Amino acid sequence: EAGVAQSPRYKIIEKRQSVAFWCNPISGHATLYWYQQILGQGPKLLIQFQNNGVVDDSQLPKDRFSAERLKGVDSTLKIQPAKLEDSAVYLCASSLRGRENTEAFFGQGTRLTVV
């Protein structure tokens, strides 16, 4: 079974530029998550989709971050404009979804450096 695919693996941009990350979840997984992980910290949930609907985006900085999930499959996360504090690893994960969250499968992440 193919895992969660993310691209790019690494990205370096200057502050105030924009950047986009892409995620392809495991086939058949209804739930898709985007997390931000700053070095030395735990993953922080940015947004959680159930199919193509948003379950939770309470911690997404909506003035600069946006995310969409096309046709309930692939997803993109965008930052515009980027700030220095956005430097982090952005992790995408997916899971089957019943009445509760089950095992989440993670991609390798995109390491973003804002200079």
Added chain:
Amino acid sequence: SQQGEEDPQALSIQEGENATMNCSYKTSINNLQWYRQNSGRGLVHLILIRSNEREKHSGRLRVTLDTSKKSSSLLITASRAADTASYFCATDSYYGNNRLAFGKGNQVVVIP
């Protein structure tokens, strides 16, 4: 705010010893999960324990859950150098839109 707060101290042990780490959370949960993250890699699911379970085993892993104290522990028995990683707990709460929220993590170093 983040659900799941592990004890913040790093753990350094000798190979063959047991490693125990704890996690506390704030609101009622459906389940609690433990994940491992090797340096520079994605997270890997280890074990899930439901709110109506008190203990669960998987290989060398033993997880306990005390819903009255809102806490969980992960025990790794007979540790190996390959167990060196960060360990995170994550809670699925039916409050807060059923989001899967992670704690801060616990760094474990197993010395060969």
